Amino acid sequence: MEPQKVLHDHNLKRTGCREGIISLIMEEGQPLSENEIRDRLDGNFDRTTFYRSFKTLQESKIIHKIVVDNQLVKYALDNSLSKKRDHAHFYCEECSSVRCLDSVPVEIPAMPEGFTVWETEMIIKGLCDKCAISS
Amino acid sequence: MEPQKVLHDHNLKRTGCREGIISLIMEEGQPLSENEIRDRLDGNFDRTTFYRSFKTLQESKIIHKIVVDNQLVKYALDNSLSKKRDHAHFYCEECSSVRCLDSVPVEIPAMPEGFTVWETEMIIKGLCDKCAISS
DNA sequence: ATATTCTTGCAACATTGTTGCATTTGATTT
């Protein structure tokens, strides 16, 4: 789908920054960080604009945020077609890439008495397929 | 076990900051953030000292760090007796407390071809037992 | 084309974490 249509369908104005973010993540097919996006995007947008665009796109469930450890923040497209919420994420410690593991549903484990589960997040760390070959 | 013995057993010098961190987490029985620890600890330590103490204690596997979303960082004692690595963590969206779910082992899901798993992290979010009662 | 609402860029600020360096402290040895 085209970025402009995605925006329109969510009642969001189409702006260069939003369109750029969406199309870059679409092209890449992998979660990208703010810096990776800014570096590849022409049209120099202010950092504030980026943060607000990310926020808006998240609120509209167009993208979702993935945080690895503390500081590494990546954004990925929400697969609204297949609606796979709460999938696991893979972080490669070699190349620092992040992959959405749509095929890996997160098992909600049996919880102790009295706990209610609303959401789960799972990060699996290791070596990705590409780095496994090249090492 | 007493904090000073823990430090000695790991070949670490006993300092007020390290002892304080360990005994506060021990007393509390729950993961604590840097701020929670600093507020309850007497002896005003520099923030740098805190960060370096946390780092040292982590490297010696006395405590481990838990990160929720971006910014909420908590530290918990490593249960070196039962050696339960890779347990799940529960974050209560009501009271912002974090609990180590030692009884909930993290299932490593079946991975796509070529991926090697080294480590897993799982955060389960929802309502904790205490907040369930009071609401 | 115009009006309205939303978005942008800028400046300022807050939080979290790191690094270098001089000083102090803890553990060890004499």
Place this chain on the structure above:
DNA sequence: AAATCAAATGCAACAATGTTGCAAGAATAT
């Protein structure tokens, strides 16, 4: 008990990440 040496501390400076208020600018609908 005093001297020694390595390690820990406090301070200042800095870097990265994120937020807020506000004036100016753009995108949609009429």
